Structures are given as structure tokens and as C-alpha cells.
Amino acid sequence: MHELSIATQLYQRCDELRGGREELRIEEARIAVGELSSVDPDLLSLAWEALVTGGSDEGASLRVEWRPARQCCPLCGEVAERQPGSWLRLCPTCGTPLRVEGGDELDLLRVVFEEPARTGGPERC
Numbered sequence: 001m002h003e004l005s006i007a008t009q010l011y012q013r014c015d016e017l018r019g020g021r022e023e024l025r026i027e028e029a030r031i032a033v034g035e036l037s038s039v040d041p042d043l044l045s046l047a048w049e050a051l052v053t054g055g056s057d058e059g060a061s062l063r064v065e066w067r068p069a070r071q072c073c074p075l076c077g078e079v080a081e082r083q084p085g086s087w088l089r090l091c092p093t094c095g096t097p098l099r100v101e102g103g104d105e106l107d108l109l110r111v112v113f114e115e116p117a118r119t120g121g122p123e124r125c
Helices: 003-018 041-052
Strands: 025-034 061-067 070-073 099-101 106-114 122-124
Touching (some): 003 025, 003 106, 025 041, 041 061
Antiparallel strands (some): 070 099
């Protein structure tokens, strides 16, 4: 399960963004996961939960934004007839070979830190 190593790297990056301020607690990490990234969002969420459980960031949530791949015809534009997980080789309208765009994302989009009660609000970066 390579999702554990990915979750570990995401957690380490969040910790780097904390900038050594141990009083900050990770409240939420938001990531984009593409259809072609070979990452299972459910397994990634389970791995994240295992990493934060029992530590100072326990309860930190991982929000996954799913990014589908698109098939596009250079002449007709995006082909909407593709079923998820299936691929067409030729445009059903004009017969031109299709290209795949997007769907390869695996990006950390945002981290929200929670400061101790003295400031009263989350810090965003």
C-alpha cells in the first residue's frame, strides 16, 4: 500500500509548513488526487488517520478533491461519452485520435492550522 508512504510525505510537508511552531495543530489538509495518479483516496485517508492518531495532530482531517481525467478531441473538444475508468481511442463524432488531459494530480492544496485558544481562530496557509 503506497498510500501510507504518500500520507507520510504529506504529513511531513504539513509539518514543514508549521515552521517549527509546535503550538500549531494541523486541523485540515486538503489535497487533489487525480484519476490517473494510482492513488486510492479511501486508502490514503485511512493511512492519514493512522499517522495522526495518538499524536499532537490527532483528529486532523484529510480532505480529498477528486480530479477526473478528460479525453479530448483536437477538433471537437472534450468527449463527454466516456464512462469512468474506460477509454476511447477515437472521437465518436469525427474519428480523430483522442488525447488524455489532467487526472494526474497529487497536490497539497491547503493546510489549516489551529492555534491555542489564546488567538481564537485558525491560521491558514
